[in-house]
Amino acid sequence: MDPISYFQAAVLGLLQGVAELFPISSLGHSVILPRLLGWDIHQNDDYFVTFLVATHFATAIVLFVFFREDWKRILTGMGRSLRDREIAADDTDAKLGWLLFAGTIPAGLLGLALEHALRSAFASAQSAAGFLVLNGVMLYGAERLRRRAPAPGDGGGDADAVIARRLGWRAALGIGTAQAIALIPGFSRSGASMGGGLLAGLSNEHAARFSFLLATPIIGAAALLKLPELFGAQGDGIRGPALLGAVCAAFTAYLAVRFLVRFFATNRLTPFAVYCTAAGAVLSVVFLAT
Amino acid sequence: MTKNRRLILPAVLAGIALLVVAALYLAEAAGDLPSFFPGHEAGSGRHHVKHGIAAAAVAAACFVVAWFQTEPKSRRGAAAA
Numbered sequence: 001m002d003p004i005s006y007f008q009a010a011v012l013g014l015l016q017g018v019a020e021l022f023p024i025s026s027l028g029h030s031v032i033l034p035r036l037l038g039w040d041i042h043q044n045d046d047y048f049v050t051f052l053v054a055t056h057f058a059t060a061i062v063l064f065v066f067f068r069e070d071w072k073r074i075l076t077g078m079g080r081s082l083r084d085r086e087i088a089a090d091d092t093d094a095k096l097g098w099l100l101f102a103g104t105i106p107a108g109l110l111g112l113a114l115e116h117a118l119r120s121a122f123a124s125a126q127s128a129a130g131f132l133v134l135n136g137v138m139l140y141g142a143e144r145l146r147r148r149a150p151a152p153g154d155g156g157g158d159a160d161a162v163i164a165r166r167l168g169w170r171a172a173l174g175i176g177t178a179q180a181i182a183l184i185p186g187f188s189r190s191g192a193s194m195g196g197g198l199l200a201g202l203s204n205e206h207a208a209r210f211s212f213l214l215a216t217p218i219i220g221a222a223a224l225l226k227l228p229e230l231f232g233a234q235g236d237g238i239r240g241p242a243l244l245g246a247v248c249a250a251f252t253a254y255l256a257v258r259f260l261v262r263f264f265a266t267n268r269l270t271p272f273a274v275y276c277t278a279a280g281a282v283l284s285v286v287f288l289a290t
Numbered sequence: 291m292t293k294n295r296r297l298i299l300p301a302v303l304a305g306i307a308l309l310v311v312a313a314l315y316l317a318e319a320a321g322d323l324p325s326f327f328p329g330h331e332a333g334s335g336r337h338h339v340k341h342g343i344a345a346a347a348v349a350a351a352c353f354v355v356a357w358f359q360t361e362p363k364s365r366r367g368a369a370a371a
Contacts, residue, residue: 081358082354082357084362085357085358085360085361085362086358086362087358101351101354105347105348105351108344108347109344109347109348112340112341112343112344113328113344225340225343
């Protein structure tokens with residue numbers, strides 16, 4: 001019998017694709033849902049970690065394909081700047097590429113250093129629900145403390161040029177570092193990076209765009225590092241469900257990124273703050289009671 | 291972009307040191323690493339591959355920083371003319 005059934009894999013995959021990009025904590029929801037549904041799946045089980053590798057990899061592929069034209073320009077710009085040994089003042093693509101590079105390094109290092117310890121320490125659905133409340137507070141706080149109030153026409157013009165102009169190296173490092181909070185189930189990687197973007201002076205639309213671009217290398221690299229586990233002994237009995245989960249995650253990730261790119265052109269993080277706070281509070285009570 | 295040529299040598303040296311660290315992590319088991327290395331586990335035979343990759347990534351970042359502090363192609367070309 002598979003440790004994760006195909007039905008469970010489909011449900012978890014569909015959830016993962018949405019929750020990875022929405023600022024509502026994919027890891028938190030992946031911990032909470034099995035507990036709510038009475039499934040015998042725990043986030044520190046090796047096969048579950050291996051399953052998540054597949055769904056994360058699928059999400060990273062979707063993000064890369066969705067933004068493939070942007071990535072072409074960005075990588076070309078980075079190559080150009082390396083050739084010329086400088087980032088030209090008007091080279092938006094190069095500047096954005098190196099900002100993404102700067103944001104990825106601290107997130108990657110913190111992930112490597114802290115992932116296992118934090119997952120072990122906060123492995124329960126109870127703690128995930130509690131941190132989901134704090135995630136809501138974080139999102140709401142980012143909206144309240146944002147450097148610039150949303151203004152009409154914020155979304156106009158070349159988004160990458162605006163991001164490259166408004167974000168400095170320290171801000172990019174800070175936003176990248178903030179992503180590491182998502183190592184704690186209940187906190188959202190995309191929420192932290194979007195919130196960081198707002199605090200750095202970006203609009204909701206541009207903060208979301210930077211967050212999605214930043215997600216691709218960090219999720220992709222984390223998944224790639226663990227892919228050998230999926231194809232090794234640890235993947236025995238899980239590869240079929242993992243493949244189905246990955247396909248489902250890819251489907252909902254594509255729908256999610258399409259929706260969110262349009263959503264944040266005119267909306268804010270507040271609805272997600274309300275959801276996380278309310279859902280986390282209700283779930284905390286439910287888990288306490290049961 | 292403001293350049294600081296004094297950063298070049300320290301960045302290159304740091305990059306080289308981190309490449310050596312990366313090589314050690316990849317080549318040596320955790321039990322054979324120097325005791326002050328993060329991840330040293332006496333008697334352990336496992337390799338800290340991820341530590342090695344992380345060290346290599348930071349080394350690459352150091353080399354990139356050093357590269358960008360050197361004279362840009364456009365200015366060298368203009369100076370020669």
